[in-house]
Amino acid sequence: xxxxxxxxxxxxxxxxxxxxxxxxxxxxxxxxxxxxxxxxxxxxxxxxxxxxxxxxxxxxxxxxxxxxxxxxxxxxxxxxxxxxxxxxxxxxxxxxxxxxxxxxxxxxxxxxxxxxxxxxxxxxxxxxxxxxxxxxxxxxxxxxxxxxxxxxxxxxxxxxxxxxxxxxxxxxxxxxxxxxxxxxxxxxxxxxxxxxxxxxxxxxxxxxxxxxxxxxxxxxxxxxxxxxxxxxxxxxxxxxxxxxxxxxxxxxxxxxxxxxxxxxxxxxxxxxxxxxxxxxxxxxxxxxxxxxxxxxxxxxxxxxxxxxxxxxxxxxxxxxxxxxxxxxxxxxxxxxxxxxxxxxxxxxxxxxxxxxxxxxxxxxxxxxxxxxxxxxxxxxxxxxxxxxxxxxxxxxxxxxxxxxxxxxxxxxxxxxxxxxxxxxxxx
Amino acid sequence: xxxxxxxxxxxxxxxxxxxxxxxxxxxxxxxxxxxxxxxxxxxxxxxxxxxxxxxxxxxxxxxxxxxxxxxxxxxxxxxxxxxxxxxxxxxxxxxxxxxxxxxxxxxxxxxxxxxxxxxxxxxxxxxxxxxxxxxxxxxxxxxxxxxxxxxxxxxxxxxxxxxxxxxxxxxxxxxxxxxxxxxxxxxxxxxxxxxxxxxxxxxxxxxxxxxxxxxxxxxxxxxxxxxxxxxxxxxxxxxxxxxxxxxxxxxxxxxxxxxxxxxxxxxxxxxxxxxxxxxxxxxxxxxxxxxxxxxxxxxxxxxxxxxxxxxxxxxxxxxxxxxxxxxxxxxxxxxxxxxxxxxxxxxxxxxxxxxxxxxxxxxxxxxxxxxxxxxxxxxxxxxxxxxxxxxxxxxxxxxxxxxxxxxxxxxxxxxxxxxxxxxxxxx
Numbered sequence: 001x002x003x004x005x006x007x008x009x010x011x012x013x014x015x016x017x018x019x020x021x022x023x024x025x026x027x028x029x030x031x032x033x034x035x036x037x038x039x040x041x042x043x044x045x046x047x048x049x050x051x052x053x054x055x056x057x058x059x060x061x062x063x064x065x066x067x068x069x070x071x072x073x074x075x076x077x078x079x080x081x082x083x084x085x086x087x088x089x090x091x092x093x094x095x096x097x098x099x100x101x102x103x104x105x106x107x108x109x110x111x112x113x114x115x116x117x118x119x120x121x122x123x124x125x126x127x128x129x130x131x132x133x134x135x136x137x138x139x140x141x142x143x144x145x146x147x148x149x150x151x152x153x154x155x156x157x158x159x160x161x162x163x164x165x166x167x168x169x170x171x172x173x174x175x176x177x178x179x180x181x182x183x184x185x186x187x188x189x190x191x192x193x194x195x196x197x198x199x200x201x202x203x204x205x206x207x208x209x210x211x212x213x214x215x216x217x218x219x220x221x222x223x224x225x226x227x228x229x230x231x232x233x234x235x236x237x238x239x240x241x242x243x244x245x246x247x248x249x250x251x252x253x254x255x256x257x258x259x260x261x262x263x264x265x266x267x268x269x270x271x272x273x274x275x276x277x278x279x280x281x282x283x284x285x286x287x288x289x290x291x292x293x294x295x296x297x298x299x300x301x302x303x304x305x306x307x308x309x310x311x312x313x314x315x316x317x318x319x320x321x322x323x324x325x326x327x328x329x330x331x332x333x334x335x336x337x338x339x340x341x342x343x344x345x346x347x348x349x350x351x352x353x354x355x356x357x358x359x360x361x362x363x364x365x366x367x368x369x370x371x372x373x374x375x376x377x378x379x380x381x382x383x384x385x386x387x388x389x390x391x392x393x394x395x396x397x398x399x400x401x402x403x404x405x406x407x408x409x410x411x412x413x414x415x416x417x418x419x420x421x422x423x424x425x426x427x
Numbered sequence: 428x429x430x431x432x433x434x435x436x437x438x439x440x441x442x443x444x445x446x447x448x449x450x451x452x453x454x455x456x457x458x459x460x461x462x463x464x465x466x467x468x469x470x471x472x473x474x475x476x477x478x479x480x481x482x483x484x485x486x487x488x489x490x491x492x493x494x495x496x497x498x499x500x501x502x503x504x505x506x507x508x509x510x511x512x513x514x515x516x517x518x519x520x521x522x523x524x525x526x527x528x529x530x531x532x533x534x535x536x537x538x539x540x541x542x543x544x545x546x547x548x549x550x551x552x553x554x555x556x557x558x559x560x561x562x563x564x565x566x567x568x569x570x571x572x573x574x575x576x577x578x579x580x581x582x583x584x585x586x587x588x589x590x591x592x593x594x595x596x597x598x599x600x601x602x603x604x605x606x607x608x609x610x611x612x613x614x615x616x617x618x619x620x621x622x623x624x625x626x627x628x629x630x631x632x633x634x635x636x637x638x639x640x641x642x643x644x645x646x647x648x649x650x651x652x653x654x655x656x657x658x659x660x661x662x663x664x665x666x667x668x669x670x671x672x673x674x675x676x677x678x679x680x681x682x683x684x685x686x687x688x689x690x691x692x693x694x695x696x697x698x699x700x701x702x703x704x705x706x707x708x709x710x711x712x713x714x715x716x717x718x719x720x721x722x723x724x725x726x727x728x729x730x731x732x733x734x735x736x737x738x739x740x741x742x743x744x745x746x747x748x749x750x751x752x753x754x755x756x757x758x759x760x761x762x763x764x765x766x767x768x769x770x771x772x773x774x775x776x777x778x779x780x781x782x783x784x785x786x787x788x789x790x791x792x793x794x795x796x797x798x799x800x801x802x803x804x805x806x807x808x809x810x811x812x813x814x815x816x817x818x819x820x821x822x823x824x825x826x827x828x829x830x831x832x833x834x835x836x837x838x839x840x841x842x843x844x845x846x847x848x849x850x851x852x853x854x
Contacts, residue, residue: 179608181783200627219631322783
């Protein structure tokens, strides 16, 4: 067994033994390390304001207005341009964020703990469809919803979770959702319904007990949750981040621990290659567009939600979610094939996440950059599609391929990093 | 086209155009026609006390005690034996009931309306697993739960539904559940979660408004709903009954409009053959048993839940529910094959109920007794398994075949009933 294979086996063990549990909801500024006044987290690898795409700029403007750091759009843009805001990747703060991924200190975040390794991960709460910050919209409707999430939804969820001392087992929830037609990235209908079901008693109980005013808001909270079939996405993402982080930083390990896009660049991180990002230009997804929109309107791929594929869900688990093709295009056979293809890129299967139609075979897990380069097959990614201009929002959903250059660069770096006498690159 | 084919086309049209909507919850005695003091409804074709199996007797005893018509088990048995109780099939009262199907006037029932044809159907509420009346248990725990359902759950659901003036679209709910791994009979995990999701806002809203005491009970209601993955079964059954009733009573029609078992006899009704039941001895299901139980403990097949297969769900939709094999046995491939086999017995496909892995092909719908007899294939039925003795409860789940004799007798009767010069039997 080569040095790389040994390292990969250890990384795979950590991924499979991960046990993500939802333990709370709290304002990001209170729990996310280093998210202080003047810091804005975003999706993907590092990027400066001048290189940001429309939807990320839109979300940044919205985040600044939401925090009250500026009063008008023009002021917000000036502040963003001034260099007084520190833009940092969610991934640098144990966090992930879908699409633009913009996370500011006042926003409530899911707090997920990996019980096996003790690490925590964070993700903001899903706003639903339509005009939403994560797709780059920042109008009054968007800001009002964010304020409601901060003032009502976040505290309601926080109170409910305080009354569940063991937390909510996300490994179990995801496993169940995969038996119910979810793949955990672009289809979270089952996970969202299971999440509501799991939290409803605690929401009702905590709304009644000693939190004045919250009782009246309970129906609003249920309205919001019941209308949002993607509500569980952000929680699944946090679970995946909590799962992958302990597998990072193993010398000589060739497994991908993060894939993320900032709307301009697609970047990956590899376990054995430290904090370095390997980036290349982000591609435009192909998929199904909402009425009135077309491919020319689309922004290049954006978001940290590819943490799901990195952990063996999303495009890697599409065989579990044949109904997703109504949303992303293709046929149920394509969905099945997508998963089968991914076994060629991965070093293991996750027995906790069985796919019923494949006789409960575990999802393909642990992307090996060597296998990507050797086979020429790219990781399969499901994604939402954002309008390329700030302020518009989601215009479709589909599939996208990461750029091969990221994997090639990383493989060269890995070869440089390890003992030249080992058979480490395996090629 | 023969007289029979013409009649079947009309029946199929009515089945496919059915639009079941949940419109309320009410005490059975207030809404189910003819369910008055001293009447007990049961599953399956008509049966007298002396021929009832253990679980049906147990449920009858429980029903009598629950209504307060007797104070002890011995008194209840004496009353049941006395001839003073009228035992009638649920199916004779626009109703269905899972397993024993015992329904008494005080029990809350789902009220489902077929918006296309104006007819209503009813089904009691699911008690959950363990010691429950429908499996023939009637101890204190069972009666207390029934009282809570009458006093808390029923009124809470009734109030919630009063605040949803359009009702809840069950055709849509079932269609979604089939995309989420349910088959609507033995697997209702998605349907139950979707139902909770749909009702949660209205439950919260109505609990807060002018119903003293109900607010405190809201968390109890959510606890109950969140713990019961079969809660939607009874509602799906009522939707299927509401769907099938308008297809009944078409002269010369050879489609099955009800399959039902009372624990002793399996009976079917055929659209063109009026109110007559064609019966034969009920068989013992084969399946997976809970720890400590075996096939010798099993009661013959029991319950009206076969209304789901009659309407193209349950065993007919197993391809949608590969994960069900963990509950009823077999492999995902068997589940797929079960659905494919049923297309040979049916006259149509329901486009509203698409099965993702079959490229969204509609579920096989409209069992033709001619095809059953000609092919020798029997309808595929998923079922729970009750202990044969009164008072024990569920001991497993599995598959069962209806007796071929029911279909053979019905086919002979149909041949007798129609114009001898037509080609009606089609054989």
